[in-house]
C-alpha cells in the first residue's frame with residue numbers, strides 16, 4: 049500500500065516522459081531473456097515458471113532502470129520502500145496491477161480473499177507477450193487517471209514523505225505530530241496480508257515464510273498467537289463487557305478461537321493508540337475512522353470502545 053501511495057505522488061507535470069520509460073522497460077524485458085527455473089518464487093503458487101520468468105523480466109527491467117537495482121526481497125522486507133522514488137513506485141504499481149489481472153481466476157468472490165493453486169496443473173501460463181500487453185494497458189489507464197486525480201498535489205508547494213512502520217512502533221519523536229488521520233482495521237477479521245497476497249508475492253514474500261510473519265503482525269489478523277494478554281480495565285467498560293459476553297456465547301469456538309482473536313485485536317489497538325498518543329502534540333488532533341459490527345448477536349461498538357480506551 050505504501051508503494052501505491054508513493055505512485056500517487058507522481059505529478060501531472062512529470063507525466064510526459066512516462067511513455068518513453070514504459071517503452072524502455074518493455075524493450076529491456078524482451079532483451080533480458082533469462083531461462084532460470086524459479087520454482088521457489090512465490091509467484092509459482094499461481095503461475096508456471098515460464099510465466100513467472102516473464103513477470104520477473106519486467107520487474108528486473110524496471111528495477112534496473114528506476115530502483116538502483118535493489119532485489120525484490122530487499123525491497124519488500126528491508127524498508128527500502130521508503131527510498132523508492134514515486135517514478136519507480138508508479139511502475140511497480142503497474143506491475144502489481146498486471147499481476148492482479150493475470151491472477152484474476154484465483155480471486156474469490158470476496159475481494160479480500162485469494163485462492164491458492166494446490167494442484168500444479170491448475171497454474172496459469174500466460175506468455176511474455178500477454179504479460180507485456182497487460183502491463184502496457186495498465187500503464188495507459190494509470191496515466192489517464194493522473195489527469196483526473198482529485199488528489200493531484202503537484203501544484204501544492206509541499207513535500208510528502210511516505211514510509212512503512214508498524215502502528216505500535218512508529219519511528220517518530222514524542223509530541224511532534226499536529227494531526228493524525230487513520231483508518232485502522234475494524235475487527236471484522238479481514239486478512240489484509242491475504243488481500244494483498246499477489247503484491248507481496250511480486251515483492252518476494254515467500255508464502256510459508258516472510259508472508260506468514262507479516263500476516264501475524266497485522267492488527268486483526270485471523271491467526272492467533274500461543275500466549276495472550278489478559279483484558280485490562282483500561283480498555284474500558286464497553287470493551288470488557290463485549291469480551292465477557294463473547295466468552296460466554298454458546299456458539300462453537302466463541303470462548304476459544306474467537307475470544308483469543310478479539311483479545312489479540314484489542315491488545316494491538318491499545319498498543320497502537322498509546323503510540324499515537326505519544327507522538328501527538330498537546331494541541332494536536334486525531335481522527336480515526338472505525339466501524340461497529342456484530343459478533344453473532346453481540347454488538348461490537350468499536351467507535352465507543354476507541355473513545356473509552358485510556
Ligand SMILES: C[S@@+](CC[C@H](N)C(=O)[O-])C[C@H]1O[C@@H](n2cnc3c(N)ncnc32)[C@H](O)[C@@H]1O
Nearest residue numbers: 049213214215216231232233234240265266267
Ligand atoms: C481499514 S484498512 C485502511 C486502509 C486505508 N485507509 C487505505 O485506504 O488503504 C486498515 C489498514 O491497516 C493496515 N494495518 C494492519 N495492521 C497494521 C499495523 N500494525 N501497523 C500499520 N498498519 C496496519 C492494514 O494492512 C490495512 O491496510
